[in-house]
Amino acid sequence: MRFAIVGLGKMGASILEGVLAAELLSPAEIGVLDATPELTRQKADRYGVRALAIDQLAEAERVLIAVKPQDFPALAPQIAHANTGYLSIMAGVATRVLAEKLGNRRVVRAMPNLAATIKRSTTVLAALPEAREAGDLAFAEALFATVGTVYSLPERLFDAFTAMSASAPAYLAVVAEALADGGVRMGIPRAQALRFSAEVLVATGELLFSKHPAELKDEVASPGGTTIYGLAALEARAFRAALIEAVERATRRGEELGQG
């Protein structure tokens, strides 16, 4: 067995779907293990992959750990094997802790985001040297490329990345909802207002691949026009400062949780 996934929740299932859709591996090369034998069987059948019992994980060349961080300490001793490469997406669990609990230094830590469910995740990776040498990092790059884009990032910046990228769908969902509320306040029907705000967020994101944010803003804000009045209102409410502070506070919270 080339690859096993432990924990087939939202993220584990999205990654499995990505791998199968991209034909990175065939279903016969993949095994899965979820919280109970019934759930494992059901989910394995849904994707046509192998349903595993915990003692069969030793057969896998590489294992993706996609359970919640709080489930890891009890799970680790049961899935620890000497000749396996481990990939983890657990938020806040450092490579040092993974290596210690698994008794194995072939570990790659990945931080994807919820957009993996639509193959638009931005994923960062950090690996211990042993995982690089064994080809686990290269495998992880190919794996996460099936659900979006992949970058290397020093592990000390993972909390900052989580705060500005992995958490950002929540911030931007608040922006979308507030924009729609503004539209509704001015008389636009709710359903249309929500649709308009979703579309403009996507379109702005696409434009930002080819334009600096300041350039884009300046193009929309004509002298004495409507947008500059809107921007002035945002500045008066310290909108930018609030986002900068959100990233800083979320980073600090990530650091606290990582120590706990």
Ligand SMILES: NC(=O)c1ccc[n+]([C@@H]2O[C@H](COP(=O)([O-])OP(=O)(O)OC[C@H]3O[C@@H](n4cnc5c(N)ncnc54)[C@H](OP(=O)(O)O)[C@@H]3O)[C@@H](O)[C@H]2O)c1
């Ligand atoms: N969601 C995100 O946006 C996101 C982004 C980046 C990273 N992550 C990380 O990804 C991981 C998974 O998140 P998620 O949102 O996919 O969570 P989730 O939907 O709760 O998935 C976790 C899965 O693991 C199963 N599980 C629990 N204990 C297990 C065990 N001992 N053995 C095997 N399977 C077990 C759970 O089953 P039950 O539900 O039956 O307990 C569930 O199916 C977390 O560590 C999280 O930090 C999530």
